[in-house]
Amino acid sequence: MSRMKGSIWRQVPLLVWLVVLWLFLWDQVSVLSIVTGLVLALLVTRVFYLPPVELPDRVNPLGVLLFLARFVFDLVRASFQVAWMAIDPRRVPTSSIIAVQLSTKSDLSLTLTALAVSLVPGSLIVEADRQDDILYLHALGTETPEDVEQVRAGVVAVEERIVRAIGSRDDVRRVNMSRAERSLPPLITGRRQSAWESRHPIVPAEQYTPEGGYPE
């Protein structure tokens, strides 16, 4: 029973989002548009059933804003860089296929990182290793090994910004651990984070849920 209740609550954000989408399409908020939106949302989620996304247990609004601002900046800057590479008559850019080891395990963080990296021109995801959380990306305009390292560090930074914004407590701990290995200060510390960590021991990767969530 509690399992069923949980699954209904987990669908609420998706239903609300689908209704908002419907209202945007109709460009008007009325009883009729809300009711039809709700009926359609329920129908769509029943007919095209997808496994629920594991939503994070924390959200940092400032982190979300920082991530979005930086994302738009990167998108515009990289667009002009790639556009210039396309018309620069002196040379054709050299590319690389780069493996980037991520530190989080959750589906949501991996997907969002891949999406953000993929949208920024100059890098596209060729392959994703879900088991070991490695993204393989094709990067345009890497003339030297230093450029390759710069792209790698850039992807890790994107992941860290996403985790700061909407990473789960487990994502935060994994990022902090990976930063400690590189002798960097932790991304986020705090009373609630340490309280969560003291109650949830570190578990091996095999014990994570199929969605990459911390096994409760």
Next chain:
Amino acid sequence: MTADAWFEVASAVCLLIGALLSLAAGIGLLRFPDALSRMHAATKPQIAGLAFILLAIALEQRNWATVSTLFLVMLFQMLTAPVAVHMIGRAAYRTRHLRRELLLTDELADVVDRASQDLATDPAARPE
């Protein structure tokens, strides 16, 4: 100049930037050497290009009905483009539509080699 005129100018500038980015995407499609590099040109400057053109329309029209629809256009473009890029890029890599001599490094090749060797020596490792 009136406020309306300023909006017109801003809209025209955005339209031009968007058009130039799309033009560069087209040139890149012709000039880049292999399928994977062309994917960058085919999909990426176009995202910013589309964003600038949608911004131009929003600045020109300035009402919520239009802006909300433009928002949806941008959102779905941003959600679907990476998936399309990933699928085509992955297929291009697997069918070897890339010029390895133009790559600085290929960190995926070792992994693929190792996986094929595992398959050759241990048929049980073959995915079904």
